[in-house]
Amino acid sequence: MKTGRIYRRFKSSNGESVTLRALRWEDLDDCVAFINDLVGEKNTEPNLGIIADRKQTREEEAKWLANQLTGIERGSIVGVVAELGGRLAGNSSVTRGSYEDTKHHGYLGIAISKKHRDRGIGLEMMRTLIKESRKAGLKTIELEVFANNPRAIHVYERTGFREAGRIPKKMLRNGKFIDSIVMAREL
Numbered sequence: 208m209k210t211g212r213i214y215r216r217f218k219s220s221n222g223e224s225v226t227l228r229a230l231r232w233e234d235l236d237d238c239v240a241f242i243n244d245l246v247g248e249k250n251t252e253p254n255l256g257i258i259a260d261r262k263q264t265r266e267e268e269a270k271w272l273a274n275q276l277t278g279i280e281r282g283s284i285v286g287v288v289a290e291l292g293g294r295l296a297g298n299s300s301v302t303r304g305s306y307e308d309t310k311h312h313g314y315l316g317i318a319i320s321k322k323h324r325d326r327g328i329g330l331e332m333m334r335t336l337i338k339e340s341r342k343a344g345l346k347t348i349e350l351e352v353f354a355n356n357p358r359a360i361h362v363y364e365r366t367g368f369r370e371a372g373r374i375p376k377k378m379l380r381n382g383k384f385i386d387s388i389v390m391a392r393e394l
């Protein structure tokens with residue numbers, strides 16, 4: 208896969224043009240803003256499925272982005288970002304298992320920035336991730352979602368994921384335990 212490659216364009220449910228493409232180096236400043244907005248949001252909306260809890264410096268994010276781009280070029284990461292009005296509005300990836308016996312299996316993660324949620328973008332990103340993962344030779348994908356995140360669970364079920372197991376009390380947030388649900392699908 209090539210960095211920056213465009214997968215598809217579509218209109219969100221409120222009529223905005225969305226481009227789904229792979230990450231590229233020029234996304235660095237947007238990536239810093241994107242992750243730090245999510246971290247900030249976690250503190251104000253504790254029921255969201257955001258677990259990242261430390262703001263990233265530009266240098267830290269540059270290291271993360273360099274790893275992502277290397278993974279994309281080497282075929283160990285399938286990455287799909289959503290771009291709206293020239294800015295990064297969503298990020299998602301499937302990371303291939305690193306062992307000989309697990310390299311057919313991927314681990315999926317996704318997040319959309321707050322102002323762009325509930326407009327059909329997550330669903331389209333999931334569909335593109337699945338299609339591109341299949342093209343990359345992956346056979347199975349898993350993801351983990353907290354049980355208090357019904358919107359994400361709904362999007363995952365709509366894209367063919369089913370509960371494969373549950374880890375009781377994996378998260379302890381604000382004095383409350385929350386189960387983690389492992390979901391998986393074949394490609």
Ligand SMILES: CC(C)(COP(=O)(O)OP(=O)(O)OC[C@H]1O[C@@H](n2cnc3c(N)ncnc32)[C@H](O)[C@@H]1OP(=O)(O)O)[C@@H](O)C(=O)NCCC(=O)NCCS
Binds near residue numbers: 317
């Ligand atoms: C989860 C997330 C990726 C989904 O992306 P999105 O662009 O908001 O999702 P979409 O607009 O494509 O679809 C949302 C769907 O959830 C449904 N939905 C919204 N709130 C819901 C709720 N409380 N319960 C159940 N379904 C809900 C919508 O009706 C829609 O389904 P439909 O198209 O069948 O009507 C995004 O909301 C997000 O980044 N959330 C914060 C971070 C997060 O939770 N990441 C996942 C961690 S595992």
